[in-house]
Amino acid sequence: xxxxxxxxxxxxxxxxxxxxxxLGLAFRDGIVDGLKQRALGHGExxxxxxxxxxxxxxxxxxxxxxxxxxEVLGPPLERARDEQGNWTAAPAGFAxxxxxxxxxxITIDTPKGQRLGVRATVPGVNTRDALHAIIHSSIEALxxxxxxxWGASRVxxxxxxxxxxxxxxxxxxxxxxxxxxxxNTSRGHRFLSSGPIGLGAPEQYEAALExxxxxxxxxxxxxxxxxxxxxxxxNLGATAVIDPDLLDEVTGLxxxxxxxxxxxxxxxxxxxxxALISSMKEHQKYFHxxxxxxxxxxxxxxxANIESADPQQVIAGNERVIRPRLSDAAFFFDTxxxxxxxxxxxxxxxxxxxxxxxxLLDKTGRVSKLAAALAPAVGARVELAxxxxxxxxxxxxxxxxxxxxxxxxxxxxxxxxxxxENAEVASALAQQYWPKFAGDRLPETTTACALGLADRLxxxxxxxxxxxxxxxxxxxxxxxxxxxxxxxxxxEKQLTVDLRTCLELAVAQYPENALAQGTAEQxxxxxxxxxxxxxxxxxxxxEVFKAVSARKLTRPLDxxxxxxxxxxxxxxxxxxxLAAANRRVSNILGKLESAHSFGNVSADLLVxxxxxxxxxxxxxxxxxxxxxxxxxxxxQALACLAGLRGPVDAFFDDVMVNVEDxxxxxxxxxxxxxxxxxxxxxxxxxxxxVTK
Numbered sequence: 001x002x003x004x005x006x007x008x009x010x011x012x013x014x015x016x017x018x019x020x021x022x023l024g025l026a027f028r029d030g031i032v033d034g035l036k037q038r039a040l041g042h043g044e045x046x047x048x049x050x051x052x053x054x055x056x057x058x059x060x061x062x063x064x065x066x067x068x069x070x071e072v073l074g075p076p077l078e079r080a081r082d083e084q085g086n087w088t089a090a091p092a093g094f095a096x097x098x099x100x101x102x103x104x105x106i107t108i109d110t111p112k113g114q115r116l117g118v119r120a121t122v123p124g125v126n127t128r129d130a131l132h133a134i135i136h137s138s139i140e141a142l143x144x145x146x147x148x149x150w151g152a153s154r155v156x157x158x159x160x161x162x163x164x165x166x167x168x169x170x171x172x173x174x175x176x177x178x179x180x181x182x183x184n185t186s187r188g189h190r191f192l193s194s195g196p197i198g199l200g201a202p203e204q205y206e207a208a209l210e211x212x213x214x215x216x217x218x219x220x221x222x223x224x225x226x227x228x229x230x231x232x233x234x235n236l237g238a239t240a241v242i243d244p245d246l247l248d249e250v251t252g253l254x255x256x257x258x259x260x261x262x263x264x265x266x267x268x269x270x271x272x273x274x275a276l277i278s279s280m281k282e283h284q285k286y287f288h289x290x291x292x293x294x295x296x297x298x299x300x301x302x303x304a305n306i307e308s309a310d311p312q313q314v315i316a317g318n319e320r321v322i323r324p325r326l327s328d329a330a331f332f333f334d335t336x337x338x339x340x341x342x343x344x345x346x347x348x349x350x351x352x353x354x355x356x357x358x359x360l361l362d363k364t365g366r367v368s369k370l371a372a373a374l375a376p377a378v379g380a381r382v383e384l385a386x387x388x389x390x391x392x393x394x395x396x397x398x399x400x401x402x403x404x405x406x407x408x409x410x411x412x413x414x415x416x417x418x419x420x421e422n423a424e425v426a427s428a429l430a431q432q433y434w435p436k437f438a439g440d441r442l443p444e445t446t447t448a449c450a451l452g453l454a455d456r457l458x459x460x461x462x463x464x465x466x467x468x469x470x471x472x473x474x475x476x477x478x479x480x481x482x483x484x485x486x487x488x489x490x491x492e493k494q495l496t497v498d499l500r501t502c503l504e505l506a507v508a509q510y511p512e513n514a515l516a517q518g519t520a521e522q523x524x525x526x527x528x529x530x531x532x533x534x535x536x537x538x539x540x541x542x543e544v545f546k547a548v549s550a551r552k553l554t555r556p557l558d559x560x561x562x563x564x565x566x567x568x569x570x571x572x573x574x575x576x577x578l579a580a581a582n583r584r585v586s587n588i589l590g591k592l593e594s595a596h597s598f599g600n601v602s603a604d605l606l607v608x609x610x611x612x613x614x615x616x617x618x619x620x621x622x623x624x625x626x627x628x629x630x631x632x633x634x635x636q637a638l639a640c641l642a643g644l645r646g647p648v649d650a651f652f653d654d655v656m657v658n659v660e661d662x663x664x665x666x667x668x669x670x671x672x673x674x675x676x677x678x679x680x681x682x683x684x685x686x687x688x689x690v691t692k
Contacts, residue, residue: 002063004169006042006127007202008135009055010177011163011187017051017252022143023158024049024218030138031056038125038134039065048206048216050255051305052190055216057202061168065124072098077107077114091116128168132175132182135166139178155179163187170201188212189255191306213256213307222251225303228259229287232301236261238289240301243281250285254305262286262319266298268326272414275329278404284322332399333414340419341394341412348393357462357514360393366509367392371454373505377497378453380446388428388451391416395429409433424448435485438537442492449489456482457506457523464523465507465515483530490556500524500554524554531559540567543689550684558632565634566683574645575688581648582679582686585672588657598673605667610654614647615671622678634682641678648675 008031015023028047035042035058043060074094082088087102095102098118108117139157147156155161155178166173166182175182185196186205192213199208206216215221226242233240250257268276273296280286286300300322308314348361357363371389375382395401395412404411409430416426424447431448432455434441443449463469463477470479490497503520516522528549535545540563548562569575606612621640628637657668679685 003041003043003060004063005202006058006061006131007055007165007167007199007205008131009048009053009163009165009186009205010139010161011053011165012157012161013159014051015049015054015159015252017249019143019158020049020051020252021218021248024054026142027054027138028056030141031058031134034130034134034137035061038127038130039068040125040127040130041065047218049218049252050214050216050221051253052187052255053216055165055205057205061127063127063168065127067124068122070120070122071108072118072120073108073110074098074105074116074118077116080105080116128173131166131168131173132177135177153179165199167199167202189214192256215256218251221254221257222247225251225254225257225259228257229301229303232259232261233287233289236289236297236299238291238297238299240287240289241277242287246281246285246287250303253285254303256305256307258304258307258311259301260304260311260315260318261299261301262315262322263299264319264322264326268330269296269298271326271330271333272407272410274410275333275400275404275407276326278406279325279329280322282404282406283325284318286318286322328403329400332403336398336400336411336415337418341391341415341421342419344394344397345390347397351396354462354466356466357510360396363458363462364390364393366506367451367454367458369509370458370506371450374454374497374502375446375450377502378446378450378495380450384422384424384428384447385450385454387422388425388432388447389454391421391425392429392432392451392455435488437481438484442489449493449495452489453486453502454506456486457502458509460486460523460527461503461506461515461519462510464526465510465519467516469522469526479526480530480533483527484534487527487530487534487556491560494557496555496557498554499527499556528554528556528559531556531563535563541570541689543687544570547683547685547687550687551680561632562634562683565638566685566688568635569638569642569685570688572639572642574642575685577645577649578642578679579685579688581652582676582684584652585676586684586686589669589673589676598670601670601674602667605663606671607664608655610647610650611668611671614644614651614675617644617647618671618674618678625678625681629681638679638682638685644675644678 010027024047028045032042032045041060041062042058044058046057048055048057075090079088080091091102091105094116095105100118105116105118107114142158144158147158148160149156150160157178161178161180163185164177164180164182165184165186166175166177167184172184173182184199186199186209187193188197188209189212197208197212199205209216215224226247229240229242276296277288280288280300284300284302286302289297289299289301291297300318302318304314306314345361345364348364349359351360352358353360353363368386368389372382372386375385378385391412395415396408398411398415400411401407409432413426413430416429417423424445427445428443428448428451431443431445432451434443434448434452443452459477460479460482463479468477489495490499500520503523507515507520531549532542532545536542544567545563547566548559551562553559553562601615603615606615621643625637625640628634628640655668657665657672659665659668
């Protein structure tokens with residue numbers, strides 16, 4: 001089949017830098033999906049994205065797709081005719097829509113039964129004719145939250161479009177995209193090149209743009225920026241701290257990157273480094289550098305979008321811009337220190353936490369009491385946890401945090417030390433928000449753990465208690481993240497707390513009747529269910545968590561240990577047979593539990609050798625299993641019980657449970673009940689779906 005390379009480029013005004021990578025990838029995926037939907041094969045796919053363009057280059061694109069045989073399903077066969085044998089309305093309407101008569105419909109077997117349908121040959125697609133439809137569909141699917149119009153045009157896109165390239169092989173494919181005629185002419189760097197760039201073939205694209213001072217490949221440009229920044233840092237004898245998100249954003253700001261090093265006065269190093277870094281990173285998109293001890297140095301690295309004949313002028317301009325920002329940070333820091341955190345507490349009464357839940361001062365009071373109540377279970381000192389919680393939101397009314405929002409907690413930590421607060425109290429103010437995202441660090445001290453748990457649990461019960469639980473994709477109070485963060489703290493810090501008790505304590509801090517009845521149980525169920533997402537990330541099958549959650553446990557650490565044990569058990573060769581046996585036992589006993597009172601097994605009523613062997617083996621393993629359970633060694637307990645496979649298999653192969661003799665039948669049911677209980681001490685393994 002004939003093929004040609006395909007190039008599509010949208011030339012625009014400067015695109016949003018933070019969104020550039022996602023836009024480039026989405027545009028690529030849309031074009032590829034469009035080809036796939038039309039059964040058009042292709043070779044290697046490359047995508048390009050710069051501040052002024054999105055582009056896709058695809059090798060060996062089929063010029064035509066082969067004709068295809070398709071099936072169109074209609075109504076079920078059973079509803080095709082009425083009692084008199086006449087065609088009903090459904091098949092008649094379907095046939096009319098397909099351009100055939102009802103007798104021409106065929107019967108097609110489907111997983112849901114036989115259905116009427118038609119088979120037709122669909123002619124192949126001409127790639128040239130389909131290209132603009134593919135481009136338009138891809139553009140419509142781009143993740144653009146807000147589109148704009150420009151001039152008198154009704155066309156909408158993320159930014160105004162100035163040129164469009166659509167080439168199939170050496171030929172330009174005429175048409176219109178977003179109100180602009182497509183051609184084979186691109187443009188280079190806004191300042192370092194001039195005039196249009198004519199393209200003779202798609203393969204010339206990247207080299208032609210590089211000649212016009214544009215590094216079109218996002219990933220290549222990103223790598224060059226990273227290498228340049230690291231080289232600049234080495235010249236200083238320093239290490240550049242390169243945040244991946246900032247690197248992506250800077251890559252989205254420049255087409256021809258040139259890294260330059262600037263400096264600021266060393267006196268600014270007296271300001272908390274986090275504030276200086278925030279100012280450099282968020283406002284100026286600079287990379288900061290640290291010395292061998294990890295301490296901030298009075299230098300920064302900026303990435304220009306121009307190759308200047310006098311780079312020192314560019315550096316001086318950046319130094320002039322950053323100086324006022326750092327001066328502001330120094331001023332805020334010095335001013336804030338004149339008022340203690342405790343003296344700022346009354347100002348929290350002016351900040352609403354939630355209309356039905358009161359102000360931040362109200363929340364601080366609740367969290368303070370809750371942190372004190374949780375402290376013993378967490379291993380923290382009550383007075384330190386209570387003090388940290390009392391001061392935890394005070395920095396929200398400081399000038400530093402009002403100007404640099406990401407200094408929340410961090411600023412409080414510095415101000416607490418300045419006020420003479422206990423060092424652990426001060427560190428807890430910064431660590432109360434850890435972890436902020438999946439994989440983030442955990443609080444390091446018990447005081448911070450108590451505070452972090454108290455703050456999150458107060459929010460969870462409060463928002464649930466007023467009927468604003470998350471629904472679908474809406475989670476305005478980030479309760480999913482709060483739940484997972486709390487669970488991570490408990491599990492990874494090895495805290496043996498009971499979550500139900502903690503939530504009941506959280507509810508108790510609210511005024512009577514402020515929250516709905518059953519709030520603690522509702523939040524408990526919600527939080528335990530968050531474990532499911534945790535284990536999905538760890539590639540633990542859902543049925544493993546289901547087997548443990550069936551026990552209705554409330555200690556997160558205990559749940560986690562059991563899940564790990566059941567997951568390990570499921571890998572054993574005995575697991576499949578024992579899971580199946582437990583399902584069989586559950587089915588047998590489930591029909592009888594309401595009408596039968598189970599008791600102990602009578603050894604005198606064990607008649608068959610297989611039931612005697614099973615009973616003896618259970619007796620032997622039960623003691624060892626219980627010793628492991630007493631030490632929370634669930635994995636060892638299940639590994640021990642795996643030794644029951646042989647006797648269990650033999651029992652079900654050779655022993656009839658539902659015999660006529662009432663005494664024998666009830667004794668065998670008691671034996672099965674004891675067998676199930678041995679496993680239920682860990683989890684309901686009957687819920688496991690184990691494959692060979």
